[in-house]
Amino acid sequence: MSFDSSLDLLLVHCQGEIGKVITGGAPEIPGATILDKMNHINTVDDSLRRFVCFEPRAHVAQTVNLLLLPCRADADAGFIVLQPDRAHPMSGSNAICVVTALLESGRVPITGPETIVRLDTAAGLIVARARCGNGRCLSVSLDNVPAFAVALDAPVRTTAFGTIRADIAFGGVFYALVDAAQVGLTIAPENARALAEAGIAIKADLRGQIPVSHPEMPGLDDIAYVMFREFLEDGSIRTCTTLKPGRVDRSPCGTGSSANLACLHARGEVQIGDVRLSRSTIGGTFTAEAIGETTVGNFRAVLPRITGQAWIYGREELRLAPDDPFPEGFALSDTWGPQVGDL
Known part of the structure; x- marks a missing residue:
């Protein structure tokens, strides 16, 4: 340089x-x-x-x-x-x-x-x-770019938590989306260190278990992040994306919210025009709206619109x-x- x-x-x-x-x-x-x-x-x-x-x-x-x-x-x-x-x-x-x-x-x-x-x-x-x-x-x-689910409820063998279930999806990068309750934690500021360490450990465990490759973009062939989530009673989703070498995203995570929207769409729980609110560990919010459908390779995809402020x-x-x-x-x-x- x-x-x-x-x-x-x-x-x-x-x-x-x-x-x-x-x-x-x-x-x-x-x-x-x-x-x-x-x-x-x-x-x-x-x-x-x-x-x-x-x-x-x-x-x-x-x-x-x-x-x-x-x-x-x-x-x-x-x-x-x-x-x-x-x-x-x-x-x-x-x-x-x-x-x-x-x-x-x-x-x-x-x-x-x-x-x-x-x-x-x-x-x-x-x-x-x-x-x-x-x-x-x-x-x-x-x-955002088209978001699509690769696998839903995929079994993942982990060293610390046994076999857990994860959704694997692309929202700009590839994610493993894991319900936080599976690792015995809630998404809260006081659990940020434990969530970070759990997410980084699961990312290491994922290596070789679930291969991913974007069908149209060479080099995008890695699960970049593990995102923990909690589905709240008001319909919003609390998110916690974990990043190497060991921290959590302070924001609600736009690409992760897009990946989660793709999973909800794949399950039939989100229709075009629906909006979901993503809440971060510290209470910040993004909205994630499904504005259209398309395909990426053989994958059915949703077109996400993410709104926030900086x-x-x-x-x-x-x-x-x-x-x-x-x-x-x-x-x-x-x-x-x-x-x-x-x-």
Whole structure:
């Protein structure tokens, strides 16, 4: 990795989940498409990801979004989700952060009370409808990529919990969705550490048990996250997505909510036009609406619309001195969790 002098970032959070946005100074990433560029980061050179995602310049409970020029003519901007384990193709909370950053910084002009922003991602084109007022982005509705269920109630052998049942679905990345009661926990702030460790352990157990591969997007062949869920009496769903090396999503998780919507649709419990409310561990909310149907390969898919809000809370400049002993950063298990050695 090399860059001239510094990286400029906007500090943004979506319902408490930090999604910083690199707005300047990043090196060129080779590739003809955003998917190519993401795969380059994951397979050839991940030094930029490590630089911005690890200590001493970062901490475990955040994501950094690499803002890029779009590779397709019908998009306003491109972005790649950079996290401690790898670069990921799509994230709902981070897309909301990116749209908010683009509009409130003036990189994409606000054109009215509803402004359309088209995002080029490794998972496909995301059309965002931003509700705006007084120069602010007040909420963002993402027309996400098609979401589909791969398997429902699939048996998963685990080392800590015996055989559990999981729904496997794609909502921008692949998820294993597990009812939290199966691991003896409720989704609550005081259980965040235990949920994180349970989810990361189950993700490790999943390896080799349930193969996944997106039929149209090469390289998307991994169950990225385990998301715990609870179905509440008012019809909403409380969610807790767990991320390597060992933390929980602070937001209600847009791609996870899309994956869960696909499972409900596959079961016949959600029809086109239905809306479900997703609640996070700390009480933040997204709405997930089924706006259409399609197919992806042999899979019946639903078209999800995810709505939420983000806030810009500052700016940051990162510099790399030539004699800095930690150009690619470091992570310690005291705060990063039990599987920090896998990064």
